[in-house]
Amino acid sequence: EVQLVESGGGLVQPGGSLRLSCAASGFTVSSTYMSWVRQAPGKGLEWVSLIYSGGATYYADSVKGRFTISRDNSKNTLYLQMNSLRPEDTAVYYCARGIVGGNNWFDPWGQGTLVTVSS
Amino acid sequence: EIVLTQSPATLSLSPGERATLSCRASQSVSSYLAWYQQRPGQAPRLLIYDVSNRATGIPARFSGSGSGTDFTLTISSLEPEDFAVYYCQQRSNWPLTFGGGTKVEIK
DSSP states (O other): OOOOEEEOOOEOOTTOOOOEEEEESOOOOOSOOOEEEEOTTTTTEEEEEEOOOSSEEEEOOTTTTTTTEEETTTTHHHHHHHEEEGGGGGGEEEEEEEEEOOOOEEEOOOOOOEEEEOO | OOOOEESSSSSEEEEOOOOOEEEESSSSOTEEEEEEEEEEEEEEEEEETTTTTTTTTTOOEEEEEETTTEEEEESSOOOGOOSEEEEEEEOSOOOOOOOEEEEEEEO
C-alpha cells in the first residue's frame, strides 16, 4: 500500500527555517515525480514545489529562492527545506505522489503537517 | 500564471441530486485539467485527470468534461460521502495552479 507521512511542522518565528519530511512506503520516491502543496487555514490549495524522477525541480514564485525540494533515496523520503519563513507561509503542507501514467497529477497525498510562522 | 475560477462557491443540494461544478481557466489549458475532492479534515484525493479520466477507485458517478478554458465536473447522484470541497488543477503551464474550490453542502 502506498503511504506518505509528513513530519517536521511546528511553530517558527518569521525569518526562521524549518525542514519538512515526507516518508514514503509502498513505492520508491526516486521512481516518480513528487510535489508539495500547501493549504492556509480555511483557504484553498496552493502548489509549492515539484521534483521529477530525473531530479529537475520547480517552484512557485512565492517560495522561489527560499524553499528547496529534495529527496534521500536511501531513506525513501522527500524533503522541503524552508528558509526565510514569512507569516504568509503558515499552512498545512501536504506531500503528494505523481500518478502512474499521468503527468503532474497527484495521488495519494499525505495527511499534512502544520507550519505556523508567528512571533 | 493561469488563474482557475470555480463556480459556484457553494452548491446546496440533497442526496440523490445531480451536481454540476464549473472551472474556467484564464487561458487555454488544452485537456490538462484535473479535479480533486477534499472531505473535512482530510487530505485531497484525485478524482479526474486529463479532463475526463477517472482516477483509480473513483466511482462512475463522477465524470468530467470540457476543453480549452471551460470544464465541468458532474456527480450524477450525490451520495452522503460526496459532500465536500472540490478543486480543479491545471498542468498546462508553470506554475501549477488550483481553483479556489466549490463546496458541495447538504441542503
